[in-house]
Structure formats: C-alpha cells, structure tokens
Amino acid sequence: MVKKPVQIKTLTQLGRKAALPASPDAAVLERVVNPQPNDTYLVRFTCPEFTSLCPVTGQPDFAHLAIDYVPGKWILESKSLKLFLASFRNHGAFHEDCTVEIAKRIKKAVRPRWLRIGGYWYPRGGIPIDVLYQSGKPPKDLWIPDQGLPPYRGRG
Numbered sequence: 572m573v574k575k576p577v578q579i580k581t582l583t584q585l586g587r588k589a590a591l592p593a594s595p596d597a598a599v600l601e602r603v604v605n606p607q608p609n610d611t612y613l614v615r616f617t618c619p620e621f622t623s624l625c626p627v628t629g630q631p632d633f634a635h636l637a638i639d640y641v642p643g644k645w646i647l648e649s650k651s652l653k654l655f656l657a658s659f660r661n662h663g664a665f666h667e668d669c670t671v672e673i674a675k676r677i678k679k680a681v682r683p684r685w686l687r688i689g690g691y692w693y694p695r696g697g698i699p700i701d702v703l704y705q706s707g708k709p710p711k712d713l714w715i716p717d718q719g720l721p722p723y724r725g726r727g
Contacts, residue, residue, distance in 0.1 A: 581601075582601050582603070582648060582651075585601070585648055585650045585651070589650070589654060591654060591657055591658060591660075592654055592655070592657075592658040593658070593661075594658055594661070594662055595655065595658045595659055595662055595672065595676070597658065598651075598654055598655040598658040599651060599654075599655075600647065600648075600651050600652065600655050600676055600677065600679075600680035600681075601647075601648040601650075601651040601680075602645040602646065602647055602648060602680055602681045603645065603646055603648055604644065604645065604646075605642045605643065605644055605645055605646045606646075607642075608642070608643070608644060611641060611684075611710050611712065611713055612641065612642070613639055613640070613641055613713060613714065613715060613716075614639070614640050614641070614642060614646065614647070615637065615638065615639050615716075616636075616637075616638040616647075616649065616652060617635070617636065617637050617638070618634075618635070618636040618638075618656050619635045619636075620633070620635075621633065621634040621635065621636045621656055621659065621669075621690075622634075622659065622660050623659040623660065623662050623663070623664055623669050624660075624661065624662060624663040624664075625663065625665075625695065626663035626664055626665060629663065630695070632666065632692060632693075632695060633692070633693045634666070634669075634670075634690050634691055634692040634693065635691045635693075635720055636656070636670075636673070636688065636689070636690055636691070637688070637689040637691070637718040637719070637720065638652075638673070638677070638686075638687075638688050639686070639687045639688075639715065639718070640677065640681070640683040640684075640685060640686040640687070641683055641684040641685040641686075641709070641710055641713060642681065642683055642684065643681070643682055643683055643684045644682065645680070645681040645682065645683075646681065647677060647680065647681050652677075655673075655676065656673070666690060666692045666700045666702050667700075667702050669690065669702075670688055670690035670702035670704055671702070671704055673688060673690075674686060674688045674704045674706070678706065683706070684710055685705075685706055685707065685708075685709045685710055685713070686704075686705070686706040687703075687704065687705045687706070687709075687715075688702075688703070688704045688705075689701065689702075689703050689718045689720065690702040690703070690704075691720045
C-alpha cells in the first residue's frame with residue numbers, strides 16, 4: 572500500500588530559507604498531521620546545545636534538553652522546533668521559565684497525548700539545575716526510555 576504524501580502546503584519554514592526568530596514569542600511552532608494517529612509511540616527531540624541568557628546578569632546559560640512526547644492528531648515539525656529553541660539565545664529568563672515555557676508552547680502547538688521535558692542545565696555559580704516537566708500520566712503500555720543524562724558530574 573502506498574501512502575499519500577503528507578500535506579506540507581501550510582508550512583512556512585520547512586524547505587525554505589527561514590530567519591532565526593528575534594525572540595521565543597516571535598517564533599512559530601508548526602505541525603503536520605500525525606501519519607500514525609492510531610498508534611501510541613514516543614517522539615524524542617534532544618537539544619544538547621540549548622542556550623539562553625541569565626535575566627539578571629545577561630551571561631549565557633547552557634542546557635541539554637530532552638523532549639519526549641506522544642503525538643495525538645499532530646506531530647511537531649522539527650525545523651520549526653529548531654528555530655524556536657534557537658530563539659532563546661538572546662532571551663533572558665531563568666532556567667525554570669525557559670523549560671516550562673517550551674513545554675507550554677509545544678502543548679499549545681500539537682496538543683500531545685503526553686509530554687515530558689528534561690532541562691539539564693550546566694552549572695553557573697557551581698550549581699547545576701535540572702528542570703523536569705511532565706504533562707500528566709503517560710499512556711498505558713508506553714515504552715519510555717531514560718533520558719540518558721546522569722546527575723551532573725561534569726556532564727559530557
């Protein structure tokens with residue numbers, strides 16, 4: 572059986588030159604119809620070089636993000652996610668705010684059945700901060716692998 576190609580006419584970034592958004596608020600998260608809506612499966616995005624700015628000092632903050640979600644009707648278009656995450660580079664916010672705001676935007680964009688984000692922030696002032704968000708209980712019988720990032724001991 573040959574599947575019909577996914578309709579991408581509404582996408583504004585994939586397959587086109589797209590500028591880095593000036594801020595997370597200006598970034599657009601795009602979605603496409605889930606080609607396997609009747610199956611329960613996990614999608615994982617990792618961003619090992621996430622950056623934002625400390626809202627007090629303006630110094631850069633670095634994190635390794637692991638984003639897991641179970642699609643419903645929609646899947647997240649990865650180029651739009653990449654541009655959204657990169658838009659935090661000049662954005663001042665605390666670690667907790669960045670991590671939870673990313674979760675909220677993904678939830679709004681694709682309405683996943685379940686979402687989990689691990690924001691594993693590198694130390695500033697000698698203290699690493701891990702911010703962990705989960706939208707609720709995962710679907711029954713979902714295989715959820717460990718995010719693979721140990722507690723900080725010189726990550727890398």
